[in-house]
Amino acid sequence: MSVAIETQNLTFHYLKGTRLQKTAVNNVSVKFNKYEIIAIIGHTGSGKSSFIQHLNGLLKPSSGKVFVNGEDIWKNRTNVRNVRFKVGVVFQQPEYQLFEDTIYKDIAFGPSNMGISDEEVKNRVEEAVKFVGLNRKILNESPFDVSGGEKRKAVIAGVVAMDPDVLILDELTAGLDPFSRDDIFSRVINYHKIRKNTVIFTSHNMDEVASFAEKVLVLNKGEVAMFDKTSEVFSRAEELKSMSLSVPEVTVIFSRLKKMGHKNLPDCVLDIEGAVKTLCSR
Ligand SMILES: Nc1ncnc2c1ncn2[C@@H]1O[C@H](COP(=O)(O)OP(=O)(O)OP(=O)(O)O)[C@@H](O)[C@H]1O
Ligand SMILES: [Mg+2]
Known part of the structure; x- marks a missing residue:
């Protein structure tokens, strides 16, 4: 099976060299295969978001390496810029990812930076809007005037419109009602089946993880505590409990x-x- 993303001894310190230095990711070596759906779980502060931000080059490792499709993303500047189109991330609190004056412009922002024609950008936005099930009527509205679920769909649409090989979703459904949660997740899974992409998501909702993930990476204090098939991970309930995680x-x-x-x-x-x-x- 071919590898989509690999990290080798990835370590990251916030505020490096200061008295407040904090190691958020500690010596993480993992491989995520193409077409897999992987969940990352861990107690709050365990390093999930920090780890994810390394996978599309938003954070630079303090030490260690990140490979996307076999290439070291920090090999040169072009590589790290291009990786943002290959690995799309919907960040925790996606509302902060919306900054244009209309939803349409926000969704079009990513693909507009890819050097494709305006026509192609328009087509991609149309397709992405259909995929996430956004009401077309709100495309000309300000992102500040729509609901939380719609904001999240708009951010997903913006990422999907770049057609990345890897889709990363950080706490995608946190704070949403169960209906919106199921709706958004089933659309992501549907997209995964059609596009055959790799999906990596973090969640505090173990039912969601159990239902959708094929493999689970457990982070504990920035380190890999487990990385295995979902059923294997959830059969270790006592160990998970010791890390304040449930099954x-x-x-x-x-x-x-x-x-x-x-x-x-x-x-x-x-x-x-x-x-x-x-x-x-x-
Ligand atoms: N910008 C920052 N500056 C300094 N420390 C930070 C910063 N962001 C995160 N941290 C620290 O790094 C550690 C890992 O944080 P991170 O946000 O990656 O965890 P997480 O697993 O995503 O948590 P959550 O489940 O709450 O989203 C925590 O101790 C956190 O306090
Ligand atoms: Mg987080």
């Missing part, structure tokens, strides 16, 4: 049933669908 409720229920002596249960049930399958096959 999906349905996983807890099934591991209790197993402990109570119920036979032929899998080691880890991740979601309701898995629970129904397990119960129906008995």
